[in-house]
Amino acid sequence: MLPQIFVIGATGRTGQLVVDEALKRGHPVTALVRKPTSTLPQHDNLTITTGDPCRALDVETALRSLKPSNPVVIISTLGQTRTSGNPWAAATSPPRFMDASARAVLAACQAVRDSVTVQKIVLMSLFGAGDSFAQLNFLMRFIMRHSNMAQTLEDQNLVDQTIRKNGNVPFVLVRPAMLTNGEVAPVKVHGTQGKGAGFMPSVSASSVARFMLDATATKDFDNKAVVVSN
Ligand SMILES: NC(=O)c1ccc[n+]([C@@H]2O[C@H](COP(=O)([O-])OP(=O)(O)OC[C@H]3O[C@@H](n4cnc5c(N)ncnc54)[C@H](OP(=O)(O)O)[C@@H]3O)[C@@H](O)[C@H]2O)c1
Incomplete structure (x- = not known):
């Protein structure tokens, strides 16, 4: 049975x-969004629900609204935002x-565990988080430390630690190289640290x-962090 996908x-x-x-x-898909949005498609298999992803009760309420018969996989693609792409x-x-x-998500998973089977949490991290920092080139290390990207890195590092400490729900921490708007292309997986990813990898x-x-x-990637590039 295809799991339900719960997207944050x-x-x-x-x-x-x-x-x-x-x-x-x-997949049946449910998206938890902060406010009503027109950016997502209208689709019979998509439910859009509003709530704050930082409030355990909002996440719990949204999880309880899913079909109890199907397991659930949570995918989080949250991101720190800035006024522009300039670091x-x-x-x-x-x-x-x-x-x-x-x-909040981990607390909600605990709260609903008797009625909702959360199979896995897949989180979007970044190349540079945790033990992948040393594999960034010197320029990226400087930018990550000294620009406002430091706030992103700090937050992603905390997410990394929080998710690893959770002993209940399997997780995957996906650490993409620099994002592009390109087409879908084959993905190279560079292990947890990103060794061999190259000087300025992108995906x-x-x-x-x-x-x-x-x-x-x-x-294959359960309870691991993996650096990915194209
Ligand atoms: N840019 C890169 O090159 C790169 C490389 C590797 C990894 N990453 C990582 O990839 C992830 C996703 O990046 P992206 O560019 O796809 O993200 P994005 O377009 O910036 O989207 C950010 C998402 O986070 C939500 N969000 C922002 N602030 C929030 C808040 N205070 N409370 C609740 N939700 C909030 C936004 O919701 P609203 O629409 O409601 O604002 C939106 O859904 C990020 O974690 C980033 O660190 C980025």
Whole structure:
């Protein structure tokens, strides 16, 4: 039985592609969004529900609204936002909100465990998080430390720790290289640290979306972080 896919961050660049890919594969999909949105498609298999992904009760309520018969995989593509793509542009998301969401999701999974089977949580992290930082080139290490991307890195590092400490739900931490708007292309997996990923690797958001859906269907990456590029 195909699991239901519960998407957090569905209105974002990669989140929308995750929703599209999940629907294409025939999954029932539920997206938890902050406010009503027209960025997601109208589709018989897509339910859009509103709530704050950092509030455990909102996540719990949304999970309880799913079909109890089907297992659930949660995919999170939340991202820290800035006023522009410039690494020094001002942050527009609260510090550590992604970690707050990871904690809320884990608390909600615990709360619903008697009635909802959450098979796995697949999270979008980034190349540079946790023990992959040392494999970034010197330029990216400098930018990540000294620009406003430091807020993203700090938050992703906290998510990494929070998810690993959870002993109940299997997880996959996907660490993409720099995102592009390119077409879907084959993905190279560079292990947890990203050794051999090259000087300035990149990956299309559409390839990441596909990889995240692939990760729902295999145990190959369970309880691991993996750096991915094209
Ligand atoms: N850019 C890169 O090159 C790159 C490389 C590797 C990994 N990554 C990682 O990939 C992930 C996704 O990136 P993306 O570009 O696809 O994301 P994005 O387009 O910036 O989307 C961000 C998502 O997070 C939500 N969000 C932002 N602030 C929020 C808040 N305070 N509370 C609740 N939700 C909030 C947004 O919801 P609303 O629509 O409601 O605002 C949106 O759904 C990020 O975690 C990023 O660190 C990025």
